[in-house]
Structures are given as C-alpha cells and as structure tokens.
Amino acid sequence: MKPRKVPAAATAVLMLALAATACGSGGGSDDGKKVTVGIKFDQPGVGLKTPDGDYEGFDVDVARYVAGQLGYAPSDIVFKEAKSADRETLLQRGDVDFIVASYSINDERRTKVDFAGPYFLAxxxxxxxxxxxxxxxxxxxxxxxxxxxxxxxxxxxxxxxxxxxxxxxxxxxxxxxxxxxxxxxxxxxxxxxxxxxxxxxxxxxxxxxxxGGFELSDELYGIGVKKGDTELRSDIDTALRKMVLDSAWQRAVEANFGPAGYRSEPPPGIGAPAAETPAG
Amino acid sequence: MFDFLQGYDVLGAFWTTVQLTLWSAIGSLLWGTALAAMRVSPVPVMRGFGTWYVNVVRNIPLTVIIIFTSLGLFQTLGVSLGAGTFTVINFRLAVLGLIAYTSAFVCEALRSGINTVPLGQVEAARALGLGFTQVLGLIVLPQAFRSVVGPLANVLIALTKNTTVAAAIGVPEAALLMREMIENEAQLILISAVFAAGFLVLTLPTGLFLGWVSRKAAVRR
Known part of the structure; x- marks a missing residue:
C-alpha cells in the first residue's frame, strides 16, 4: 500500500506549487478589471482584517474611495497585506497597484517609490x-x-x-x-x-x-505607487481631493477614530510640494 | 553602497547577541545536564519530570516562550529577576527563556551521548561499589560529553540564531537593530545581507572550531 501513496502526495505538492505560482502572477491590474491594494491587516481603526474576512479602517475607507474614483467596483478590489518592511518591494515588483498602509512619506522612501497625497497628517x-x-x-x-x-x-x-x-x-x-x-x-x-x-x-x-494629545512629530501619510507611475499618482491625487471635498474624508475620520476622543484635524494639502516632508 | 550603515551601532547590537548566546549557552548546558541526569536516574519521579519537561518545552515555539517570560512572568506575575530597568529585565528574561528552551535540546543530545557509553562500563563501576551519582559523574558523563561535542555544536549554532527572537520583547540585539534599519532606510535586501553575514561570522568559526574539538575529543572505541 505504502508506495502507492507517493504519486498522490507528489501530485498534491505539485498542485500546491502551481496554485502558489498562480497567485504570484495575479498582481497587476492590466490583465483584468481587478485592482490590488496593499493595506495593513493588523491595525485597528487604520487597516484591519476582521475575523470574518472583511476589511475595515481609515486606510481601507480611503483605498475603497480612491479605487472607486479610478473606476473599480467594490468587488474588484483585492486587498493584500503590506507589512511595513515589505512595502517598497511590493510596489517595485508590481504585486500591488498602490499602498494605503499608514505609509509616512520620507526622503529615503521617496527614492524607492512615488507618493500620492498626503491624505492624512498624523x-x-x-x-x-x-x-x-x-x-x-x-x-x-x-x-x-x-x-x-x-x-x-x-x-x-x-x-x-x-x-x-x-x-x-x-x-x-x-x-x-x-x-x-x-x-x-x-x-x-x-x-x-x-x-x-x-x-x-x-x-x-x-x-x-x-x-495625551501631544504633537510629538508630524507624519504625513501618503499613498505609495510604483516609482515613475505619474499618471496613477495624479489620478489618486484627484480622487483624494474629491474625497475631501465631498466630506467622505471627514466621515471616515469620525467613524474610525472618533470613539477615542481623537481631535480631528483638517486634511493636509494634497499633492503638497516635497519641501513639507517631515523628518523621520 | 554601504553608507546606510552610518549612525548605527551594528557591532554593539551583535555584542548583545554574543552576550545573550554565551549566558544562555552556559545556563542551558547546566540545566540540560541536570535534565539528562534526571532522565537516566533510578528515581521514577525524576525520570517522569525530565521526560515531561523535554517533551513539553521543545515542542513549544520559542517565540511563545520568550513572549510569555515578558507578558506572563514580568507583566502579570511581577517577576523582574532582581533588575530595575526594562533593558536589564528584558535581557535576563530573554536569557531565562532561551535557557528553558535550549536545555531540552542539550538534554537530548547528552542523553544520546550517554547511550554510547558501553553498558559494561556502568556494570564495572557498580561492581566497584560506586553509587549512581559517582557512576554518572565519574564514568558516564565524561565519556558522554566527549562524544556529543558535535551535536552540542549544532545546538549552540541554533541558539546563536534563536537569540534573534529576543527582539520580540525588545532586547536590543542584532535583529532589533535590523528592524530599525529596515524601517528607516528602505534597503531591505542589503540590510538583511549585512546581518546574515554578521551571523555567519559568529556561527561559522564556532562550527569549525567545535568540529575540530569533536574530532579530538571523541572516544575511540
């Protein structure tokens, strides 16, 4: 009996490997109508994957709004986890189309990726x-x-x-x-x-x-896009400006941060010049 | 190309790694030897405890053990191991966790060494009138240690790399500095390569030296 199990196991391994590669190549948006967005999966209020498989948080609301403005239906948005250390790589390899993951704009990162926004001043x-x-x-x-x-x-x-x-x-x-x-x-x-x-x-x-309410530093959150993709970047900027104008931005802030006594601030200037970059 | 290293105390971080490794190695050698002695002892309760300890501890992920020392022992039960600041407390807790974990592997390596000592030696020692501790301490363990230098070198190398888990409770060793640098520099691959090379510098000579020792020390039968 035993030797016969080997081909079955080998087939299973092979299928798993194929499935894995299939996932790996499903990234970019050009092959279909899907858009892949990198978010945090583990930050309540910002980007969180809930136990039932849904996503919630301010970044998720922003991502959904922006994707909607770019012409994608809510069902076409694929969320992918973008851990802090992986964010540049995910964009460079094209695994995600853009990243909304409490991504502070700084000069080191700007050498690797382009930022739309900022959409939030933390x-x-x-x-x-x-x-x-x-x-x-x-x-x-x-x-x-x-x-x-x-x-x-x-x-x-x-x-x-x-x-x-x-x-x-x-x-x-x-x-x-x-x-x-x-x-x-x-x-x-x-x-x-x-x-x-x-x-x-x-x-x-x-x-x-x-x-505490101490403003110990300024962190401007931006939406990361692949370096050089100025078209997507300016489209996202347009979408963000619209989000602020039709007060969807304010609603998202209140829904996600309101219960903690968070004093909401006006949205930062979107598409602001590079000189405003904070340290760190 | 390597200008991202400026402003970071890479050597200091690796020195903490070395200290973690050394203290944990000493501790787990002692506790592991005691466990091995229990597992071959004539007292059923001690044998039972030794077996239970090894089978439980070596099957718990190290991360869980290390985080338990901080969240469970320190935060909840207030065990601070005689230290006052987080830096010292975390270091000691990490050493404690690493000792608890590594000694299970030391025990098993040592027990395999004990099994290489021919039964006739034990019988001869018993016939001469030696008690259990004397048989173990004078006859069996010295030969057992000589035959397990190789396996213990494996455990030591694994321990060196396992110290990176201490970053989970904030011990400022190499892996923690690596995370800081990755956060700041956006140079994932180069930074990882530097730290991987750092660990090779620590573990390769250890392996080569202990391999040489194990050839010298092995009991020829």
Whole structure:
C-alpha cells in the first residue's frame, strides 16, 4: 500500500506549487478589471482584517474611495497585506497597484517609490490610562515607562530625542503594549495618534485609555505607487481631493477614530510640494 | 553602497547577541545536564519530570516562550529577576527563556551521548561499589560529553540564531537593530545581507572550531 501513496502526495505538492505560482502572477491590474491594494491587516481603526474576512479602517475607507474614483467596483478590489518592511518591494515588483498602509512619506522612501497625497497628517502621540493624570505634557514622559513596537520610527524617536531618560519597552505588536498599559507595568504607549486612536476605540478598551494629545512629530501619510507611475499618482491625487471635498474624508475620520476622543484635524494639502516632508 | 550603515551601532547590537548566546549557552548546558541526569536516574519521579519537561518545552515555539517570560512572568506575575530597568529585565528574561528552551535540546543530545557509553562500563563501576551519582559523574558523563561535542555544536549554532527572537520583547540585539534599519532606510535586501553575514561570522568559526574539538575529543572505541 505504502508506495502507492507517493504519486498522490507528489501530485498534491505539485498542485500546491502551481496554485502558489498562480497567485504570484495575479498582481497587476492590466490583465483584468481587478485592482490590488496593499493595506495593513493588523491595525485597528487604520487597516484591519476582521475575523470574518472583511476589511475595515481609515486606510481601507480611503483605498475603497480612491479605487472607486479610478473606476473599480467594490468587488474588484483585492486587498493584500503590506507589512511595513515589505512595502517598497511590493510596489517595485508590481504585486500591488498602490499602498494605503499608514505609509509616512520620507526622503529615503521617496527614492524607492512615488507618493500620492498626503491624505492624512498624523502625529506621534501617547496613550495613557484614563485615570492617570500624571502625564500632561511631553516633559512628563522622561523617567516613565513607555512602550512601542520594535524598531518603529516612534520607538526610535523616543530613544533618540523625545525622552532619552524614559525606559522604553519594545514589543512585536501594540497589543502587548496595551496589556502592559492596562495592568500598570507600562505608563504610556506611543506611536502615531491615528493608530493609538484605532486601538483605544476597540470595544474591549473603550473608556480605559485616553490620548495625551501631544504633537510629538508630524507624519504625513501618503499613498505609495510604483516609482515613475505619474499618471496613477495624479489620478489618486484627484480622487483624494474629491474625497475631501465631498466630506467622505471627514466621515471616515469620525467613524474610525472618533470613539477615542481623537481631535480631528483638517486634511493636509494634497499633492503638497516635497519641501513639507517631515523628518523621520 | 554601504553608507546606510552610518549612525548605527551594528557591532554593539551583535555584542548583545554574543552576550545573550554565551549566558544562555552556559545556563542551558547546566540545566540540560541536570535534565539528562534526571532522565537516566533510578528515581521514577525524576525520570517522569525530565521526560515531561523535554517533551513539553521543545515542542513549544520559542517565540511563545520568550513572549510569555515578558507578558506572563514580568507583566502579570511581577517577576523582574532582581533588575530595575526594562533593558536589564528584558535581557535576563530573554536569557531565562532561551535557557528553558535550549536545555531540552542539550538534554537530548547528552542523553544520546550517554547511550554510547558501553553498558559494561556502568556494570564495572557498580561492581566497584560506586553509587549512581559517582557512576554518572565519574564514568558516564565524561565519556558522554566527549562524544556529543558535535551535536552540542549544532545546538549552540541554533541558539546563536534563536537569540534573534529576543527582539520580540525588545532586547536590543542584532535583529532589533535590523528592524530599525529596515524601517528607516528602505534597503531591505542589503540590510538583511549585512546581518546574515554578521551571523555567519559568529556561527561559522564556532562550527569549525567545535568540529575540530569533536574530532579530538571523541572516544575511540
């Protein structure tokens, strides 16, 4: 009996391999009416894949609106996970058509990809326990216990500039930080306010945390497109301007960040010149 | 081409990797030897514990163990291992987790070495009147260690690479610096290559040296 199983297993392996390559070549939009958009899958409020396979968050709302303006029906949008470290590669290889994934515009990245937008101005901020009144200004952070995600820009800002005397705990994800914040081993979680607001707005955290409201840095989120694709870039810019004008932008901000007490800001100037790029 | 390295303490990060490796190696050699002794001991409870420990711990992903040391031991139970700052606490927790994990593999390597010692040696030692600890400590383990230098070198190399998991709880070692650089520099492949080369520099000489030691030390039978 045993030897006969080998061809079956080999066929299964071969089919898996074929299926994998088939997925790999299904990227670009030119072969059909599909559009592939890179988003975060793990940031509540910004870009999240829900357990039932749907997607939600501010980036997702922006991506859907832009794709709609580019002429794609909602069912033609294929969302693909774009982890921070993979974003440039995904665009360069053409695996995604554009990326809406809390993608801060900076000079290093601009050498690799082009950015449409910016569509959002985020600030590095802190999330503290709702009952904790000891942190009211950025100066209060020194000597306290902060938490952020391993290697992130926010974590590096804390280490190098904002609060060098603060203790910094780095974890693989913000959920671990929030566990520590909840049970008191950590005093404040720090990253972009949009991301913090998204976490604080989750049902099981509602009312437990508040945003500090410190504008520790400026992060302009852009939509990444392949380097040199100026046509797509200007189409996306047009779509973004329309989104702001017909107040879909404002609705998306309120729906995704509102419950956390996030003070919404006016949208940034879309298609702003390169000189406005913040550091980091 | 390599100007992205400027402003980063790559050597310092690898030094933390080396420290993690050394402390964990020493700890897991001690605890692994104790586990191996338990697994061959005449006391059923100790044998049972040794077997249970090895089978449970080596089948848990290392990431889970390391994150548990931080979220479970430190944050929830308040175990800070006598340290006051996150930097020291995380380092010690990571070493603890790595020891707990690696010693299961050390134990199994050592037990295979114990099995290479001919039964006649143990019987002769018993006939001379040596007790269990004496048989193990004077006769069996010295020969067992000499025959498992090769397998233990494998474990050490695996341990060196496993230290990268400590980045998950914020120990500032090589993998954490790599993530920072990838975040800042948008040079994914070059940065990865630099760190891969760094690990080769650590592990290749280890492998070559211990391979030589294992040929020298092996008991010829």
């Amino acid at each position: 600030h590095q901020d802190v999330l503290v326990r709702a009952g904790d009144d000891s942190i009211t200004s950025p100066a209060d952070l020194n000597g306290r216990k902060l938490c952020s995600v391993t290697g992130s820009t926010s974590a590096q800002n804390v280490k190098n500039e904002l609060a060098p005397r603060a203790q910094l705990q780095e974890y693989g994800g913000y959920s671990e930080c929030l566990t520590g914040l909840e049970n008191g081993t950590i005093d404040a979680v720090t990253t972009d306010d949009a991301i913090l607001a998204g976490y604080a707005a989750q049902d099981h955290f509602k009312g437990k945390f508040r945003l």
